[in-house]
Amino acid sequence: MFANMTSGLDFQAQALVLRAERQRIIASNIANADTPGYVARDLNFKEAMNNALGGSLHASSTSNNSTTHPQHIALGNAGSSGPSTLAYVAQTQPSLDGNSVDLDRERASFVDNAVRYEATLRFINNDSKTILSAIQGQ
């Protein structure tokens, strides 16, 4: 009974951890926007979420359709978790020093991810309030 109530919380908690991870990776891309030879990376959120939930996410996760953005290149399935969900971002405007960070896109991704992180937080807050009011029964 109680497990049913908190299963939604578990799901959102996993999502929150992955959002924080992606936020960190994008911050790193922005920090290295001027570093020669740096290759921008991004987290394949769908794949990572699927791994975190033990493959229970019902989605057509075919390998050629598993990037979050049409310009992301999917990496091979090296492992079950962590690094295998990290992909390299395809270059839009190649630069002479080998740096593949597109600052505009990274900033957009950063804001987008921040909003989604907040949304996940609100889901958790509201879920916990619902559980509390059910427990208190007032």
Place this chain on the structure above:
Amino acid sequence: MSMFSIFNVSGSAISAQSQRLNVVASNLANADAVAGPDGQGYKGRQVVFETASMGSDASPGVRVSAIRESNEPLRKVHNPGHPSADADGYVTQSNVNPIEEMVNMISASRSYQNNVEVMNTAKTLLIKTLQMGQ
């Protein structure tokens, strides 16, 4: 808590960019410097960035790996009345190109601002995370 390392990553970038700004300031300040008696004028300097590991392979930071001197030839200006002029009336000045330095300065300051914004966003998110369930 993985979000805390954003402060390390962006902090390293801010530190590297401010070092770049320092070098630009030094170059601009010496743009019109005249060579001393040994004939060696001021040579422009440039920072070289490289990625620095911040504990995790997925999110590296930045550091300044070297500060190199420019190899461009020193500028020679014909000014026979100048006390430092050589026998042909030429004065040796630095090899700094002020326009390039100004562009470098704008780029460094924009990158600095970007990283400050990243840290502010991370801070807001962390504060909201700490208030979870209240």
